[in-house]
Amino acid sequence: MSDSAALARRWRLVLGRYAEQRMPLGPGNERLDETLGYLYDREYRRRGHLGAGEGKGASLDASVVEAVRWLGDARELFPTSTFERVQAEAITRYGLTELLTDPATARRIEPSVGLAAALLQVRERLDEAAAAGLREIIARVVDELVRRLRPRFETALGGSRNPRQRSLRPRAADLDWRRTVRENLGNYDRETQRLMIDRVSFTGRARRTLSWDVVLLVDQSGSMASSLVYSAVCASVLSGLPGIRVRLLTFDTGVVDLTSFAHDPVQVLMAARLGGGTDIAGALAYAESVVTTPARTVVAVVSDFYEGGSVGALLATARRMAAGGTRLIGIAALDDTGVAAYDTALARRLVEVGMDVAAVTPDRFAEWLAEVMA
Template sequence: MDDETIGSDLDPTEGTRERRWRLAIGADEESSSALSAEDRRLSAALDALYGDGSGDTDQRKRRGGLGRSAPRVSQWMGDIRSFFPEPVVQIVQKDAFERLNLKQMLMEPEFLKAIEADVNLVADLISLRSAMPEKTKDIARSIISDIVAKLMQRLEQKTAEAIRGAVDKSRRTNRPRQRDIDWPRTITANLRHYQPDHKTVVPEKLVGFMRRQRRLVDLDEVTLCVDQSGSMASSVIYASIFAAVMASLPVVRTKLVCFDTAIVDLTEELSDPVEVLFGVQLGGGTDINQAVAYCAERIERPTKAHFVLITDLYEGGNGKELLQRLAALVRSGVNVIVLLALTDQGRPGYDPSMAGSVAALGIPVFACTPDHFPDMMAAALRREDIGAWAAGADIKLVRTDAETPNAAE
């Protein structure tokens, strides 16, 4: 990458040429003080791939090897996309794929068996998929499919049980579906059929709940609107899986919209969560206002709608309009919730000023773990006080004052 690529949009003044060279060769601690905060971030992103990772300033030239400076690839690729145009991003992606030895590792069965299969790996593979050869891309898709299957197994049952709120427990039937069987009443009604030899009850009659028939138009509508910038990578993956699970349930209508500065509506792909993930473009800028406007236009019945915005609230678009749109949704009767992260750690970095402003609208703002998400959605569908639910789950909401800390505790 040459000095014409870095900062090519600026005038070729003496100061600009110096800046370009500092970015091209790598800024040490002394010279980095002459760079702006944005330039230091750019230098760090470049050094992660092209630096040698050593502390020797004479050796910190743009060479291959990530060393200990290797970042989470998905977040790092997000930084790269925010600094360079698409043709340069493609070059950097290809360099990363080769320099990180991902191609070689993905081709080795021993590596595939030993690899730590988690959402971070999914994010990394998705971030670099455009740089992968087709054969390697097929292997990556297989890995992602296996990880998604394991996550679905972990999360699907609890989500379905928590959200399936269409069971009318006031009416009973002797021909219930398996998931609607009332086991305590069934056992009580069949105690006379106890089999001592097998130490169990063999029920002759099942007692269960009558399922309430609901027309499609009566169903609650859930929209997950997810920020796909690099820092939100794990949240995107979990949100996609939850959206796929909810879309399979007949009791809610589920939509999934992902965004950066562009908007991708993945609702039609929800039957295949792997396909959903391959439709995600991790990294880039952020225009939350535009995404909220898109979703708001597609809400059909506000009083039956639940809008879950998953973002760190670092707005690259119009922040004032964003707050106005969220306020309008609340006034119209939409149940609005803002999740700063949907991750196992549940401790995100976020914009405290914007978070406080959103909370001041009466919108609950907090981070959520995947294990808490099903119960949170069930409480939302029942229109319960999410603040009270969060308190019961020992989750702290963002305060509305200016002293909100820059981390969810």
């Protein structure tokens, strides 16, 4: 297929049935067009472009059987990234809650952090049956994240390095180059000028003897939905590590203490209320009030730093906490991309008063905490 033909096909599929006269679909694309039409014809219906009986996707009360068939076709026809977006829009934008209300169908939905984040933003509009399906999806997302992230946190926060102790489970990051070279000097080949290594030494990790408090202060505005998912999982993993006490706080214009649920990220996410304003100053002041041992406390603020409260109060609180010994870190995004859109101007001002700010992946967050608590 030529580039121009491929482009025309793409536009025809985007525009749907109304482009058929000028841009015929062509053979072999009927199933793809029908699958797209099942969902996006609903947009035409909303805008009054389709009559009551027009289009297989025009009705907003599709049966479970039709929804299951559509879900299977979409999974087969689209790349994974496209399918994840389409299934999220089906539920959050076009009301196909049939995908959630039927337990068997809910189990067929492809779980992802993006889908969980999108569904959490419409959770309050779901009835009890759909909310049960949502919990099922969130539980599957959480289980996968915990399985992947727990070893990372255990490795990073398992203890501080001890150069005098040999590691029983050596890692590349613990390679002791100086000792390795010293112990193999007798194997130096002057002719080839190469050092032959037959013994490799690693540092070990001493058991952590002092406890740390980690306060996770998580912005629950809509733009932070994905970061909230990862934050809940990180809190649960941290709460299971020895020597670390976790306090989990979510905030918008007020603060909710979810510490009692920190071990259960599904419960945390089902209790969260995404949306609303953002008062970082008030939230940080609350965090300051619960800090009992500043020298052994890390406060991690997960936010896009678009402050709706008092910037002056926020900076004053951050400066006071940093001066008192509390470690402050700001996380502009906590997800697998480590990329964020955030208020860089406010972030720079927070850095000036003692808070380190970055957008990080969960793996890097684990390493960052280890560095801060070293």
